[in-house]
Amino acid sequence: MRTLIDELSALLGVSSLFLGDDISEKYYADWSGADACAPAVLVKPKTTDQLSKVMALCHQHDQAVVVQGGLTGLAGGATPLDGELAVSLERMQGIEEIDPVAMTLTALAGTPLQVLQDTADEHNLSLPLDLGARGSCQIGGNVSTNAGGTEVIRYGMTRSLVLGLEAVLADGTVITAMNKMVKNNSGYDLKHLFIGSEGTLGIVTRVVLQLQPKAGSSHTALCGLSSYESATQLLVELKRSLGSGLTGFELMWDNYYHKVLATVTDLTDPLEGKFPFYLLVEYKDNNAELGAERFESALFQQLELGVIVDAVIAKSHQDAAVFWQIRDGIGELLQVLGPVSNQDVSLPISEIGAFAKDLKERLVAKYANIDLLLFGHIGDNNLHAVAYTGLEEDKFKINHDIMLMIGEYSGAITAEHGIGVLKRDYLSQTRSESEIALMKTLKSTMDPKGILNPGRVIK
Numbered sequence: 001m002r003t004l005i006d007e008l009s010a011l012l013g014v015s016s017l018f019l020g021d022d023i024s025e026k027y028y029a030d031w032s033g034a035d036a037c038a039p040a041v042l043v044k045p046k047t048t049d050q051l052s053k054v055m056a057l058c059h060q061h062d063q064a065v066v067v068q069g070g071l072t073g074l075a076g077g078a079t080p081l082d083g084e085l086a087v088s089l090e091r092m093q094g095i096e097e098i099d100p101v102a103m104t105l106t107a108l109a110g111t112p113l114q115v116l117q118d119t120a121d122e123h124n125l126s127l128p129l130d131l132g133a134r135g136s137c138q139i140g141g142n143v144s145t146n147a148g149g150t151e152v153i154r155y156g157m158t159r160s161l162v163l164g165l166e167a168v169l170a171d172g173t174v175i176t177a178m179n180k181m182v183k184n185n186s187g188y189d190l191k192h193l194f195i196g197s198e199g200t201l202g203i204v205t206r207v208v209l210q211l212q213p214k215a216g217s218s219h220t221a222l223c224g225l226s227s228y229e230s231a232t233q234l235l236v237e238l239k240r241s242l243g244s245g246l247t248g249f250e251l252m253w254d255n256y257y258h259k260v261l262a263t264v265t266d267l268t269d270p271l272e273g274k275f276p277f278y279l280l281v282e283y284k285d286n287n288a289e290l291g292a293e294r295f296e297s298a299l300f301q302q303l304e305l306g307v308i309v310d311a312v313i314a315k316s317h318q319d320a321a322v323f324w325q326i327r328d329g330i331g332e333l334l335q336v337l338g339p340v341s342n343q344d345v346s347l348p349i350s351e352i353g354a355f356a357k358d359l360k361e362r363l364v365a366k367y368a369n370i371d372l373l374l375f376g377h378i379g380d381n382n383l384h385a386v387a388y389t390g391l392e393e394d395k396f397k398i399n400h401d402i403m404l405m406i407g408e409y410s411g412a413i414t415a416e417h418g419i420g421v422l423k424r425d426y427l428s429q430t431r432s433e434s435e436i437a438l439m440k441t442l443k444s445t446m447d448p449k450g451i452l453n454p455g456r457v458i459k
């Protein structure tokens with residue numbers, strides 16, 4: 001290790017290499033906080049060329065490397081394992097280009113998502129990727145985890161926004177695939193190897209993203225519903241009446257909703273009654289006046305039919321922000337709930353209601369004092385389940401129970417957060433033997449020494 005450190009120091013200079021107590025605890029774990037561990041060495045390269053040389057040295061020395069973006073991941077993927085060298089992308093930040101005609105944005109991978117959103121906005125454009133961790137997560141992390149978020153229902157996951165990228169392989173080879181065109185069927189589309197593979201096949205260093213024109217107006221409502229079935233019925237109706245302008249469809253089960261209101265200070269319930277389900281709907285339109293009319297009339301129709309029991313439409317950005325604060329309240333809840341099983345799973349939309357009911361019954365039957373909070377982007381099949389008893393040991397048992405139950409329901413054990421280390425041993429609940437075998441073949445082809453993010457996603 002000493003020789004490697006000397007070589008890295010000569011390459012990067014002492015200001016980009018950290019050891020021992022000089023490594024801040026921030027780099028010990030991702031946002032899950034699980035199994036925190038100090039990296040043996042931390043490096044912060046500033047360019048792709050430097051990163052490529054770092055990887056070539058690590059390859060030569062058989063040194064295991066963990067890739068760190070904004071460390072907001074929830075699957076333990078960026079948390080160092082014992083003896084690993086951590087590569088932080090935080091100094092590889094910046095926007096390289098905005099193309100107003102192609103509506104593309106090219107950026108370095110360490111750029112925080114919010115910086116990209118704000119830059120697009122300044123050009124009257126929009127990057128349709130948004131998540132609660134926007135201020136800290138990096139676009140390279142978003143690409144590597146194929147992040148979801150709140151506008152997936154309209155624009156798809158991160159994968160569908162990436163036109164091109166650049167990545168560094170485990171041996172330092174730089175793969176340049178900075179495509180800016182929508183259509184390019186020239187051979188294998190290699191960017192997909194790096195999107196969603198959680199840093200196991202390469203380190204993303206630059207990205208070309210497809211932007212959208214900024215919508216003229218955004219309309220948000222909070223609805224009270226009587227059943228899960230009315231939520232799915234409403235989804236179908238709103239897709240019909242609002243078409244592609246429907247950009248948010250966030251369902252909250254009552255105990256999640258009330259827990260947030262009871263926990264997050266300065267929030268009051270925008271609705272008067274109490275309902276088993278609460279739904280946040282967002283619609284975007286290029287014409288503010290017509291958009292408001294379309295949105296109100298679509299909701300009113302469903303109110304008259306009894307699909308919606310009660311609704312309140314945001315009259316200002318401030319109102320809309322409050323609705324979203326309730327939906328995003330999970331961030332604050334997780335800080336205060338103690339040990340929780342925090343799952344993000346996928347199921348066919350028509351089965352989510354039954355799954356949620358079954359899950360609650362099974363957990364209540366097995367664990368004393370259990371609380372289960374449910375919410376999700378159900379328009380994209382995505383359910384978030386947060387369960388806790390206050391006991392650390394129950395957290396692991398509940399994780400295990402939910403993973404097996406997802407296997408029974410033929411769902412996906414992670415919808416957006418990724419496999420990382422924390423869900424790795426359950427991959428076979430979701431992926432077939434042949435799929436896992438091909439994943440291993442790809443891994444050993446692209447990283448024959450197994451030094452890049454080892455033990456993440458697959459063993």
Ligand SMILES: Cc1cc2nc3c(=O)[nH]c(=O)nc-3n(C[C@H](O)[C@H](O)[C@H](O)COP(=O)(O)OP(=O)(O)OC[C@H]3O[C@@H](n4cnc5c(N)ncnc54)[C@H](O)[C@@H]3O)c2cc1C
Pocket residue numbers: 030031066067068069070071072073074076077078089109110130131132133136137138139140141142143144145146147148149150198199200202203204205331416417420453456
């Ligand atoms: C409050 C909160 C809300 C969230 N909401 C959502 C949500 O709605 N949807 C969602 O999908 N996720 C969500 N997340 C999870 C997390 O923000 C995302 O997974 C995000 O994409 C991670 O980005 P990051 O830069 O923080 O990556 P990190 O946590 O640093 O890393 C995540 C994984 O990607 C790898 N990685 C990071 N950067 C690179 C790179 N440049 N090249 C190769 N590999 C890399 C790491 O090794 C690790 O395996 C949320 C997290 C929090 C804390």
